[in-house]
Amino acid sequence: MTWALRTEHLDKSFVMHLQGGARMPVLAAVELEVRPGECVALAGVSGAGKSTLLRCLYGNYGASGGRILLRHADDTVDLATADARLVRAIRRRTLGYVSQFLRVIPRVPTLDIVAEPMRAMGLGADAARQRAAALLLRLNMPAHLHSLPPATFSGGEQQRVNLARGFAPEFPVLLLDEPTASLDAANRDVVVALIGEAKRRGTAIVGVFHDTEVRDRVADRLFAVAAMDRTPCVT
């Protein structure tokens, strides 16, 4: 048992009831295994289902079939069949996700948005804020921005808030969806360094990286996501 995350025969299709119940297959029989300390980059043409796979791995999309196994709290859990409360617990302790876009919570200061997952993990308020501030500074977010809600921030700044929020809790498994899409070269380097440090801590990472230079610097291997024939079929 050397993996941190593993899928067995994972299927995902969408049934579109508003289009006459058409079924659109996106993933079929995906067998992915990621070890602690390993970064796997999902590869495939646009529309192949890389982001869909990532969302399934987070439990944001429900699996249509197969299993998504995770090591969680000294146990092995199947995210594909876990109920909502278990998924929440897994996301609190084990599984982090950095999405491309920040879903802004109105009026909450940046520092608290970054500190929140660490608080949920049980870290004290001061310690969580200190770690949040340090990581934001490292991502070139100056201190005077920390007390502001990120609603008015640029895309690149919001992405860095998201990155700080995702990396700070040091989850054992981390999912990254285009983590450098809106960043300049200096901040891309910070992200590459953060990924390297996370790997050395033993974090298992799965990511979608359109930036092939970043991908080649962080990924230990590529995992091909094959495009399926998505012609919806009405059954």
Place this chain on the structure above:
Amino acid sequence: MSPLLAAQGLGLRFGTVIALDDVAVEIWPGEVVAIVGESGSGKTTLLRVLSGMMPPQAGRVLYRDPEGGQHSLFDMPEIALRRLHRSDWGFVYQNPRDGLRLGISAGGNIGERLMAAGHRNYGHIRAIAAEWLARVEIDPGRIDTLPRNFSGGMQQRLQIARTLVTSPRLVFMDEPTGGLDVSVQARLLDMIRGLVAELDLAVLLVTHDISAARLLAHRIVVMQQGRVVEAGLTDRVLDDPQHPYTQLLTTSVLSA
């Protein structure tokens, strides 16, 4: 750990209209559950049944007290149920006029609930009331103002202070942002979100506002014509809806 409230097999008809059809719901400590659905889906009826205000014709609701004892809600003496509503539970009405007493001061509205819970020291009650006014972003200097002179948003915030002051574990909310301006809604939702996390409350929220449900709820229960058609993790139900009605609901909303 076990649920604070667990309902099974709930059924209720009004004449030929089916309000609840074999509904099961659980709510666990620290969990925010949103019941969503359009008008007439049975969501407000469900809230009234779960909070003991209206008995169902079928099924049962189990309540767990802080000591771990289980009680069948509709077998409890009425006095015990009323006590429950003053202590372990809170109810936030859509219309603040239903949850406030407009003829007594803002501070009195908060203090009244404290007194019902056994507080007797006037100075202490007044201090707690002032502190709670500040927490819900009402100037404590208005502690002696009658709430009928408050705006709708302020009245709703006062109702929330009055409800939370006795540290209930479970709070029922019926469209708490309904009838308010959009700008006021966002502020109120954000305030509720902060208090719920800080106080580790369990909340059962009825709303037709999908964005509010996304912002506040950990879990969503989707109702249509008295039935639960889909339930689960909020982001999964909204991003990967399975039931035809949920798909219709989520695609009918602008950027939920």
